[in-house]
Amino acid sequence: MIGLISATAAGAAARDRLAAVWPDRARVYDGPVADAVRAAFAECEQLVCFLATGAVVRLVAPLLGDKAADPGVVCVDEGGRYAVSLVGGHGGGANELAREVGDVLGAEPVVTTATDSVGLPGLDTLGLPVEGDVAGVSRALLDGEPVALRAEVSWPLPPLRAGAEGSYTIRVTDRLVEPAQREVVLRPPTLVVGVGAAKGAPVDEVLGLVGDALRDAGLSVKSVAELATVDAKAGEPGIVEAARRLGVPLRTHPAEQLSGVDVPNPSEAPLAAVGTPSVAEASALVRGGELLVPKRKSDASPAMATCAVVRRPRRGRLAVVGLGPGARDLLTPRAKAELRRASVLVGLDQYVDQIRDLLRPGTRILESGLGAEEERARTAVEEARRGQAVALIGSGDAGVYAMASPALAGASDDIDVVGVPGVTAALAAGAILGAPLGHDHVSVSLSDLHTPWEVIERRVRAAAEADLVVTFYNPRSRGRDWQLPKALAILAGHREPTTPVGVVRNASRPDEASRLTTLAALDPATVDMMTVVTVGNTATREIAGRMVTPRGYRWQQDPQEEAQ
Structure with a gap:
């Protein structure tokens, strides 16, 4: 919970804006300011104080104890110009809270934590113990x-x-x-603990067994990633509670899957009880890894629990990041975070130039030119397989005519993959044109470098017959100048010559240009690879200079009536 404290009417107005945006996260503390700060400090994980920093320093100084446990404190000035991370920048999350407050109030976040100021990741912010x-x-x-x-x-x-x-x-x-x-x-989460238990096995017996097994093997409980067991034990109270107390997920697997895992210590007892000759070892080994602790029974008499410990195979991380159409303010916060998390960046040279300033010092950059898409995809996957944190970037959304598809086609389940969506060219162009995508629509790439023209033509014809709005990507290049006229001719067989067509070049970039024309008037020679062409359906209209496709409700019959 975030405690909100203010002393003046101006502060209260800004405070109430935060409270409205964060109804489930924030609580307003009224009354004398000193009492409010003391109460919020004791009850909340974070505080936002609409007070002078000096006043807040004097109020919280007697309350400070341990930086690992103290709440994060952010101060906002009376004018709402600055959100200052005052206390608990990392441990209390005040640095990130200052940025969030800044986003809501239009204030500039002020972060003085040394590592954040120079772009280094704080060692206590890596998500690891x-x-x-x-x-x-x-x-x-x-x-x-x-x-x-x-x-x-x-x-x-x-x-x-x-x-x-x-x-x-x-x-x-x-x-x-x-x-x-x-x-x-x-301490990274590299260890999987497989657990088997008889019905009614006490949680203390399960936890004691796991703790002893780890300690005797010289392993840290802080590196346990998950407990694993057979599906039949998914609701076993002792195992469920053990996972909860350890703060790790409980992952279960079907008995048929576990019975196929080669283990050193199979047994008849679990085979008769749950349908697999091994629970502890098999559930720990089912996704591969190194068996560090073979099956071990608890010391209780009779023993009601078994466990085994496996170190997971080396796993890298591949983030496929969409950069949006080009404007920095259309690059999502999640994309920025992934760029700063990466130790290796792979991308087209011109896209790398767009975001080079967002990378942390020391990030290894592997860039290449046009035409090397498959090579970049292979490189990103190979780097991730070496255990690196990799960001593979693409324009727009990396999953739309971009790098996600070739990368994931060559990636097996030996790496972790994170997809970060971005604003696509079709969406960016649509926002500039008006609302051309207001009803069913389809995107078609006219590049036949990877797709035979016969397939592309069949798709364009299907879209024409289905009366879908069509956005053409890669519409025309020096070496491909006939595909766009051919595609427009197919659409013209099903639509009026006056059908609106929107043409947007370099959407959201400084040299952005757009125009609204018609199917009959569009000159394909004015289109290039940096252009997105959107062709309306039979209901699309030009209204007040904007391209609008009605959603199918009654107002589409007469926009003038709706305006009245």
């Missing part, structure tokens, strides 16, 4: 001192400015180790 000298190692990274990265297990990390040698160390491990001096230990 962290121990050790976080402040010292972070300071060394900021000062440019040599910091060694010791990755005992592979995990996709953002660029950290760390190398092979250094007096400070970042250690990535799932082992049960204490951080040394000048060392930070990051």
